[in-house]
Amino acid sequence: MINLNKLASLTAALSLLAAPAMAFSVGATNNTETLKNKLLGNNTAGLSDFSVSISGNSAAFGTFMNDPFGLTSGVVLSTGKVTDIPGKNRKDNVITNSSDLNTDFGPKGEEGDLTQLNLSFFANSTVEKLVFQYVFASEEFPEFGGSEFNDDFELLLNGTNLAKLSDGQIVTINNLVPDPYNRSQDHPDYIDNPSLTGIAANIVRLDGFTKVLGFEGLLKQNQTNVLSIRIKDVGDGNLDSAVFIKGGSVGTVPAQPVPEPMTVAGLMAGGAMLAAGRKLRGRKN
Numbered sequence: 001m002i003n004l005n006k007l008a009s010l011t012a013a014l015s016l017l018a019a020p021a022m023a024f025s026v027g028a029t030n031n032t033e034t035l036k037n038k039l040l041g042n043n044t045a046g047l048s049d050f051s052v053s054i055s056g057n058s059a060a061f062g063t064f065m066n067d068p069f070g071l072t073s074g075v076v077l078s079t080g081k082v083t084d085i086p087g088k089n090r091k092d093n094v095i096t097n098s099s100d101l102n103t104d105f106g107p108k109g110e111e112g113d114l115t116q117l118n119l120s121f122f123a124n125s126t127v128e129k130l131v132f133q134y135v136f137a138s139e140e141f142p143e144f145g146g147s148e149f150n151d152d153f154e155l156l157l158n159g160t161n162l163a164k165l166s167d168g169q170i171v172t173i174n175n176l177v178p179d180p181y182n183r184s185q186d187h188p189d190y191i192d193n194p195s196l197t198g199i200a201a202n203i204v205r206l207d208g209f210t211k212v213l214g215f216e217g218l219l220k221q222n223q224t225n226v227l228s229i230r231i232k233d234v235g236d237g238n239l240d241s242a243v244f245i246k247g248g249s250v251g252t253v254p255a256q257p258v259p260e261p262m263t264v265a266g267l268m269a270g271g272a273m274l275a276a277g278r279k280l281r282g283r284k285n
Contacts, residue, residue, distance in 0.1 A: 016037060027083050041247075044251055046126040046254070050121045054117050061077055067135075078241065079113040087203075087204070088192060114230075116229065118227070123221055127221070128252075134212075136242075139241065157219075177190060189210050227250075
């Protein structure tokens with residue numbers, strides 16, 4: 001006899017597998033309120049007075065959904081047009097003018113392709129760290145690894161760059177692909193995405209990207225803090241790089257309570273007196 005409940009469950013599962021996945025999409029926006037709300041989640045207790053400021057071309061800021069990196073949705077900043085990022089990766093970078101992602105906002109070359117978002121906020125004494133998740137990607141990969149075209153990417157918390165790979169190195173094109181002619185040296189955090197054959201070549205035009213990385217930085221308590229997300233072409237304005245910040249992942253780690261030294265000393269002294277009393281009683285017996 002056929003179990004109708006099991007059959008219904010199997011049919012539902014098969015229909016989900018057959019259904020097309022939601023497409024990766026990017027929408028350009030330089031609306032600071034939209035960008036702020038997309039970055040912040042429910043884990044912001046202890047933070048207040050948020051404000052966002054941006055600098056760079058309006059086409060270089062946006063939000064994304066259904067990405068191939070594992071972030072789900074969030075905010076994207078690029079040195080080119082963010083709306084050019086989704087699509088099939090059809091070309092590699094041997095000839096830069098023929099690459100898929102090659103917007104030069106000029107006329108100042110790499111200086112014209114500086115894109116920056118500053119998130120300012122007040123942190124009280126209940127929080128210790130700021131955390132979030134992100135992915136760095138570039139059209140410079142892998143051909144221009146180890147070269148002067150080492151596009152600048154930084155996650156600055158109060159002026160200190162805390163964009164780090166899993167081994168503590170800073171996140172740069174040259175640290176991820178030190179030598180394009182010796183790919184055995186590629187960093188383990190790097191994922192290659194060559195044209196046509198890459199793991200996400202049918203979804204995103206970028207030629208390489210990192211695994212999902214975690215940001216963690218100590219906050220200044222009872223003060224205003226500033227997180228700066230900064231990306232810039234280096235060497236020239238060619239070949240775009242981008243950073244994707246997971247939506248709702250910008251949050252805090254609560255401060256750990258630290259016992260007061262006098263309290264600890266008092267407990268130690270009390271324990272020593274109790275032990276001495278026990279020894280005296282033992283001798284009298």
